[in-house]
Amino acid sequence: MSIKNQHNYRTWVEVSDKAISKNISAVRNLLSRETDLVAVVKSNAYGHGLMEVVQIAYKNNVKRFAVDSIDEALKIRSVYSDAWILVMGYILPVRLYEAIDADISFVAYSDLYLSVLESIKTEKKAKVHLKIETGTMRQGLCGEELSAYAEKVKNIPQVLIEGMYTHFANIEDTSDHIFAEQQLKNFNSAIEQLKNIGIDPPLKHTACSAAIILLESTHFNIARLGISLYGLWSSKETKAISQQKNQDFSLSTALTWKTTIAQIKNVEAGTAVSYGLTESVARNSKLAILPVGYWDGYDRGLSSVGNVLVGGKRCKVIGRVCMNMMIVDVTDAPEAHEGSEVVLLGSQSEDQITADMIAGKINTINYEVVTRINPNLPRIIVED
Numbered sequence: 001m002s003i004k005n006q007h008n009y010r011t012w013v014e015v016s017d018k019a020i021s022k023n024i025s026a027v028r029n030l031l032s033r034e035t036d037l038v039a040v041v042k043s044n045a046y047g048h049g050l051m052e053v054v055q056i057a058y059k060n061n062v063k064r065f066a067v068d069s070i071d072e073a074l075k076i077r078s079v080y081s082d083a084w085i086l087v088m089g090y091i092l093p094v095r096l097y098e099a100i101d102a103d104i105s106f107v108a109y110s111d112l113y114l115s116v117l118e119s120i121k122t123e124k125k126a127k128v129h130l131k132i133e134t135g136t137m138r139q140g141l142c143g144e145e146l147s148a149y150a151e152k153v154k155n156i157p158q159v160l161i162e163g164m165y166t167h168f169a170n171i172e173d174t175s176d177h178i179f180a181e182q183q184l185k186n187f188n189s190a191i192e193q194l195k196n197i198g199i200d201p202p203l204k205h206t207a208c209s210a211a212i213i214l215l216e217s218t219h220f221n222i223a224r225l226g227i228s229l230y231g232l233w234s235s236k237e238t239k240a241i242s243q244q245k246n247q248d249f250s251l252s253t254a255l256t257w258k259t260t261i262a263q264i265k266n267v268e269a270g271t272a273v274s275y276g277l278t279e280s281v282a283r284n285s286k287l288a289i290l291p292v293g294y295w296d297g298y299d300r301g302l303s304s305v306g307n308v309l310v311g312g313k314r315c316k317v318i319g320r321v322c323m324n325m326m327i328v329d330v331t332d333a334p335e336a337h338e339g340s341e342v343v344l345l346g347s348q349s350e351d352q353i354t355a356d357m358i359a360g361k362i363n364t365i366n367y368e369v370v371t372r373i374n375p376n377l378p379r380i381i382v383e384d
């Protein structure tokens, strides 16, 4: 498909409607009818484009969204008045009224919130989710504090305890789910603990992508699908276990990151390239200068080790990645010319550069590779 002439961008991200729609339907097949899907669209929808992904999700009848910040939530609310939106990250107490006013659910564990919630004068209910600490040691209320806190929240008339949830620490890094099972047990005890004081929030949730795919007992009423909405696996282990258990389940990657050759330069063997003269070409070479660099999210750690696709050929990054430019060796891609389309991440012809391949080279995870693509770069929804 050629969209080359349909826009004026030199570097951009394409997000595939078809891939995201397929992932939604594949994951829905794993859930019972009692479990509703929540699309986790924090961090600019894992780099795929917040509003673009929300639009695709809506088309597939997914109307529940989880984000990290109040600002992301308000962006969704400004376009979709009937979306259900949960802010999972910290909201400054002074901004809580914005969430309440926009009918946005939020997480509570903070003592400062209690006095703020008591003082807010509004017709609207504050929709609160209690975060239960079950072993991740991140955000949430530990066993002993839970009942006392929940009791206080319950006694604030303008608050509705809409949900309770927890998050797993070690479900993707291992094929041994003992720790996750223990967290689930702790969560189930918290449910009982709250029931004993007359609190039974309608929405209970624990599952992230790996839990959705591997552990049915984590599904409850809603399940928070992040990385796998975008067609990526939480880890190699998650993928291996899933494929053992269920060969029919597969994911389709949704993101292609593209740029354009800005200049072609022919250089002699031995010529050093880019800042620091860290690498010299071994042979007479044809180089392509690309208008993309670490500011755009192309990690500087990919200097001399990254690959891009030009004319379906894999071409190596030569020398250091600069802030806004980088240089690749296109000697083996004879058709490369100024203006040629280059794939930084994604597929071209028969070849593909995956977020996992890039992550492996810079010692991180696919999550970080995609979320770090600069949100200023345009996102374009493509059909395929």
Ligand SMILES: *Cc1c(COP(=O)(O)O)cnc(C)c1O
Binding pocket: 040, 042, 088, 166, 167, 207, 208, 209, 210, 224, 225, 226, 227, 228, 234
């Ligand atoms: C990011 C996040 C998720 C989504 O996790 P994935 O592994 O991307 O599916 C779910 N729940 C919480 C609390 C999160 O922070």
